[in-house]
Amino acid sequence: MASILAVDDSASMRQMVTFTLKGAGYDVTEAKDGMEALQIAKSNSYNLVITDINMPNMDGITLTKELRSLPTYKFTPILTLTTESSADKKMAGKQAGATGWIVKPFNPDQLLATVKKVLG
Amino acid sequence: MTTPATELNSIIGSELDSDADQFLTFVLGEEEYGVDILRVQEIKGWDSVTPIPNTPEYIKGVINLRGTIVPIVDLRQRFNMPEVEYGPITVVIVLKIECEDRDRIMGIVVDGVSDVYDVPPEEMKDAPDFGSVVDTEFVRGLATVDEKMIIILDIDHLLSGSELQAADSISG
Amino acid sequence: MAQFHQTFFEESFEGLDIMENELLNLDVGNADNESINTIFRSAHSIKGGSGTFGFTAIAEFTHVAETLLDEMRDGVRQVDQVSVDLLLKSVDVMRDMLTVYKDGGDMDADNIAAVQTELENLLGAGGSSTSADDSGSTTENTASAGWIISFKPHVEMLRTGNDPIRMLHALSELGEIEVVADISELPTFADFNPEDSFISWEITLTGDIKKEDVTEVFDWVEDECDLDIKPIASESESPAFESSETTPADVEASSTKQPAAKQAAAKKGGGESASIRVGIDKVDEIINLVGELVITQSMLGQIGGEIGSDADHNSNRMEKLLEGLAQLERNTREIQESVMRIRMLPISFVFSRVPRLVHDLSGKLNKKVELVTLGESTELDKTVMEKIGDPMVHLVRNALDHGIETPEQRLEAGKPETGTLTLNAYHKGGSIVIEITDDGAGVNKERVLNKARANGLVGENEVLSDDAINDLIFNPGLSTAETLSDVSGRGVGMDVVRKNIKSLGGSVRVDSVEGKGSVFTIQLPLTLAILDGQLVKVAEETFVVPLVSIIESIQVKAENLNGIAGKADLYKLRDEYIPVIRADHVFGMSNSQASLNDRLMVVVEGDGKKAGIIVDDLLAQQQVVIKSLETNYQRVDGLSGATILGDGTVALILDIAGIIDMFKEKSAPVPPAPKGNGTDSDIADEAA
Numbered sequence: 007m008a009s010i011l012a013v014d015d016s017a018s019m020r021q022m023v024t025f026t027l028k029g030a031g032y033d034v035t036e037a038k039d040g041m042e043a044l045q046i047a048k049s050n051s052y053n054l055v056i057t058d059i060n061m062p063n064m065d066g067i068t069l070t071k072e073l074r075s076l077p078t079y080k081f082t083p084i085l086t087l088t089t090e091s092s093a094d095k096k097m098a099g100k101q102a103g104a105t106g107w108i109v110k111p112f113n114p115d116q117l118l119a120t121v122k123k124v125l126g
Numbered sequence: 127m128t129t130p131a132t133e134l135n136s137i138i139g140s141e142l143d144s145d146a147d148q149f150l151t152f153v154l155g156e157e158e159y160g161v162d163i164l165r166v167q168e169i170k171g172w173d174s175v176t177p178i179p180n181t182p183e184y185i186k187g188v189i190n191l192r193g194t195i196v197p198i199v200d201l202r203q204r205f206n207m208p209e210v211e212y213g214p215i216t217v218v219i220v221l222k223i224e225c226e227d228r229d230r231i232m233g234i235v236v237d238g239v240s241d242v243y244d245v246p247p248e249e250m251k252d253a254p255d256f257g258s259v260v261d262t263e264f265v266r267g268l269a270t271v272d273e274k275m276i277i278i279l280d281i282d283h284l285l286s287g288s289e290l291q292a293a294d295s296i297s298g
Numbered sequence: 299m300a301q302f303h304q305t306f307f308e309e310s311f312e313g314l315d316i317m318e319n320e321l322l323n324l325d326v327g328n329a330d331n332e333s334i335n336t337i338f339r340s341a342h343s344i345k346g347g348s349g350t351f352g353f354t355a356i357a358e359f360t361h362v363a364e365t366l367l368d369e370m371r372d373g374v375r376q377v378d379q380v381s382v383d384l385l386l387k388s389v390d391v392m393r394d395m396l397t398v399y400k401d402g403g404d405m406d407a408d409n410i411a412a413v414q415t416e417l418e419n420l421l422g423a424g425g426s427s428t429s430a431d432d433s434g435s436t437t438e439n440t441a442s443a444g445w446i447i448s449f450k451p452h453v454e455m456l457r458t459g460n461d462p463i464r465m466l467h468a469l470s471e472l473g474e475i476e477v478v479a480d481i482s483e484l485p486t487f488a489d490f491n492p493e494d495s496f497i498s499w500e501i502t503l504t505g506d507i508k509k510e511d512v513t514e515v516f517d518w519v520e521d522e523c524d525l526d527i528k529p530i531a532s533e534s535e536s537p538a539f540e541s542s543e544t545t546p547a548d549v550e551a552s553s554t555k556q557p558a559a560k561q562a563a564a565k566k567g568g569g570e571s572a573s574i575r576v577g578i579d580k581v582d583e584i585i586n587l588v589g590e591l592v593i594t595q596s597m598l599g600q601i602g603g604e605i606g607s608d609a610d611h612n613s614n615r616m617e618k619l620l621e622g623l624a625q626l627e628r629n630t631r632e633i634q635e636s637v638m639r640i641r642m643l644p645i646s647f648v649f650s651r652v653p654r655l656v657h658d659l660s661g662k663l664n665k666k667v668e669l670v671t672l673g674e675s676t677e678l679d680k681t682v683m684e685k686i687g688d689p690m691v692h693l694v695r696n697a698l699d700h701g702i703e704t705p706e707q708r709l710e711a712g713k714p715e716t717g718t719l720t721l722n723a724y725h726k727g728g729s730i731v732i733e734i735t736d737d738g739a740g741v742n743k744e745r746v747l748n749k750a751r752a753n754g755l756v757g758e759n760e761v762l763s764d765d766a767i768n769d770l771i772f773n774p775g776l777s778t779a780e781t782l783s784d785v786s787g788r789g790v791g792m793d794v795v796r797k798n799i800k801s802l803g804g805s806v807r808v809d810s811v812e813g814k815g816s817v818f819t820i821q822l823p824l825t826l827a828i829l830d831g832q833l834v835k836v837a838e839e840t841f842v843v844p845l846v847s848i849i850e851s852i853q854v855k856a857e858n859l860n861g862i863a864g865k866a867d868l869y870k871l872r873d874e875y876i877p878v879i880r881a882d883h884v885f886g887m888s889n890s891q892a893s894l895n896d897r898l899m900v901v902v903e904g905d906g907k908k909a910g911i912i913v914d915d916l917l918a919q920q921q922v923v924i925k926s927l928e929t930n931y932q933r934v935d936g937l938s939g940a941t942i943l944g945d946g947t948v949a950l951i952l953d954i955a956g957i958i959d960m961f962k963e964k965s966a967p968v969p970p971a972p973k974g975n976g977t978d979s980d981i982a983d984e985a986a
Contacts (some may be wrong), residue, residue: 016343018306019350025302060342075458080493083459087345097521105459106518111349111357126464176839176948177926178934179885188931190942193590197931230930 009033013057026114040064074103172216329377448526450498473505477707589923600944646674666716673723701738741810833917847954856895904955
């Protein structure tokens with residue numbers, strides 16, 4: 007059972023992501039900002055991290071960089087949620103070490119497809 | 127050959143007609159009245175009541191029904207019948223009333239409870255305006271059971287929606 | 299999806315409040331970047347959420363506003379008053395749109411379009427693209443018999459969590475593949491770093507496959523690999539592809555533009571407190587259950603007391619039982635207090651509406667107003683708070699409209715140009731008091747009195763105290779031309795304010811000095827569920843008088859009684875006259891004209907008016923749980939509810955202000971008057 011860490015400061019987004027992924031059989035843990043996510047990530051292990059970019063306390067880009075500096079998360083797939091499909095926003099995530107991105111708004115099926123693609 | 131079931135049926139003497147509505151009947155003076163059994167929440171003996179000031183005579187007051195304040199209406203007074211002393215068989219029927227805005231619970235004081243009868247829809251007749259005790263506004267229909275005439279009451283109207291509405295609009 | 303809507307609406311409305319608050323507090327010349335970021339993030343969240351949940355209209359509108367905010371946080375655009383005001387307007391629009399989505403109704407499309415146009419115009423020159431730029435790759439829809447793909451991940455590609463094998467799998471799902479791996483670059487085992495990628499692949503993919511499906515597989519790693527896609531058996535120009543070795547390291551100076559996002563400073567408005575959302579019905583249920591517990595405990599206490607008085611006091615068991623009951627009472631009281639606090643929220647929730655209101659109104663009215671708020675952390679019941687918002691807003695409007703004068707008028711009067719509006723909240727006894735003070739013109743007594751006389755509310759020759767005159771503004775019959783101003787709104791008068799506050803079990807009064815200002819004082823019960831009461835006996839019935847209304851209880855002395863034309867009795871209490879109310883009369887319980895001498899009188903106050911209520915006995919003081927009469931019956935004048943006593947019977951709770959009103963209706967208005975002649979009442983003494 008693959009486990010996923012979902013990070014977003016919007017409760018409704020978190021709910022939607024959790025509901026969708028849990029429904030598909032994944033284990034999902036939520037965090038509401040980068041700082042919380044980092045703490046949780048350090049004390050547990052996840053197969054995939056999905057994170058929003060704009061969040062208080064620590065944004066998604068910084069979170070990605072921090073995770074990549076942890077030995078256990080060097081190769082863990084990290085996906086950023088970006089509301090723009092403009093190149094520079096996507097690239098910022100990649101720059102920080104993210105695996106890829108998901109463009110918002112997305113529907114549950116798109117989310118599932120992408121997660122499957124990444125987790126196999 | 128009679129089966130045990132049909133024997134039982136004839137003993138009970140009732141027809142289990144699933145289309146029939148059931149009514150709880152009670153006595154007031156000379157007449158017998160009925161209310162939809164589904165609206166009857168419980169039946170209690172008469173106990174003391176806390177009167178509420180400046181309310182119509184037929185509102186006797188309120189009681190504590192397991193933590194809820196429930197108003198009690200004296201049906202005799204509501205129908206302008208002569209009052210009687212409350213006695214050991216005086217009974218309060220607690221009913222669920224459906225009003226426009228919400229459901230309410232109220233109790234009515236009656237002389238005594240009679241029975242429960244099935245009344246199939248086709249047996250319910252309209253009430254002619256023959257100047258009976260009861261204002262036909264409150265009457266849902268008439269039924270005949272065992273040669274008795276039962277006046278089936280429309281309790282939602284009985285406990286005067288219009289009065290309650292007027293009061294509610296003040297409290298806003 | 300709809301199941302998430304509720305949360306989305308809640309957080310979005312909160313987000314809008316945050317935006318509004320931050321915008322109002324922005325120091326325009328010297329804007330705090332942290333604030334701008336907060337505002338941006340809120341807009342961003344709302345945009346993202348509304349897009350996800352299908353509320354496209356909001357998503358589109360918000361996008362424009364968000365773009366403006368993005369420019370501000372990037373430093374590309376100055377933060378000026380014009381943009382701030384426009385953003386405030388946008389917040390209103392977004393709020394309205396959200397409300398329509400949530401509750402139904404029609405959107406004001408014209409308004410939305412208008413504000414959006416204003417935003418776009420403002421963005422105009424900058425022309426920042428609101429577009430969804432596609433990333434570089436050209437899409438050639440050519441499908442061919444297949445593709446030949448050269449895929450060479452850069453050395454560090456693995457470090458972004460991308461796995462070439464997954465990509466190969468993805469390709470295999472598109473069609474038939476043949477893969478040849480080139481391991482020529484693999485270093486020796488000793489030098490081998492498993493975190494690096496040295497393998498490249500040549501993949502032949504056959505099938506009727508669109509090129510974009512192929513490029514999509516490599517979407518994420520465009521910059522981390524060398525990719526070449528050629529159609530099979532054709533010489534077509536190779537489509538553009540990303541093969542840059544130069545990692546976009548420098549291109550993204552923009553990625554460092556998130557500095558402020560790197561908080562450090564605590565988020566404005568307080569830190570994240572540990573909290574959870576709970577449905578209010580759950581809380582209500584607990585409160586009901588605790589209410590029942592209180593009644594049960596009270597019953598036990600009573601029984602215990604009765605048994606205790608009969609029993610042998612030396613009995614050990616009895617002692618223990620009584621102790622246990624006393625402890626039960628303490629525990630119950632503590633639970634009750636604890637539970638009541640769950641529903642209590644700081645009044646800042648209501649006060650927070652005011653700054654915006656003051657900002658907008660003072661602008662509209664061309665007045666200068668400074669808002670001071672005190673006691674924002676004073677707590678009150680959530681339900682009470684929800685209902686007190688509108689009356690408060692109305693009083694604030696009133697203060698700005700009629701109270702505070704224009705700068706010119708103020709200067710003329712020797713006052714500072716800027717008026718001050720003060721909101722203050724504090725606890726007093728079992729109530730919460732809210733004061734709305736302005737240093738404006740005060741109530742114009744002459745105008746009010748004249749209007750009242752003209753409307754027949756006050757007799758031509760009637761003399762009223764200053765307080766009474768001021769109180770007239772709450773009278774429905776009074777509407778001076780002023781109160782019909784557009785700002786205060788028609789038909790929503792002070793009388794409605796008082797009515798609404800009353801329905802919460804509270805009161806409102808005004809103290810005013812002409813030329814100096816006015817203070818509106820709202821008093822509300824801390825909670826709607828329990829009450830500290832004084833039990834009294836009137837005839838055979840037990841009633842509850844709210845303790846907060848009681849000033850004192852005294853024994854009537856005949857020499858202080860005075861009758862007025864046989865209608866009303868007045869009692870001289872120290873240096874004032876208060877009306878005497880026979881409770882049994884008011885409640886239609888008896889018409890007895892028995893002597894009042896030596897009777898018990900409870901002096902009470904409601905809505906600023908005092909009276910003395912004659913009762914037959916004073917019983918215990920206790921905390922009672924308020925039960926509604928309206929649930930199953932209806933509101934009754936003079937009563938604010940009922941309660942269940944320890945013995946299971948029902949006792950009615952008096953509404954003091956209501957009783958005083960009822961009494962007044964039954965008798966003529968009672969001005970402070972010299973002692974009159976006693977008539978048919980049996981007053982023993984007539985003072986000359």
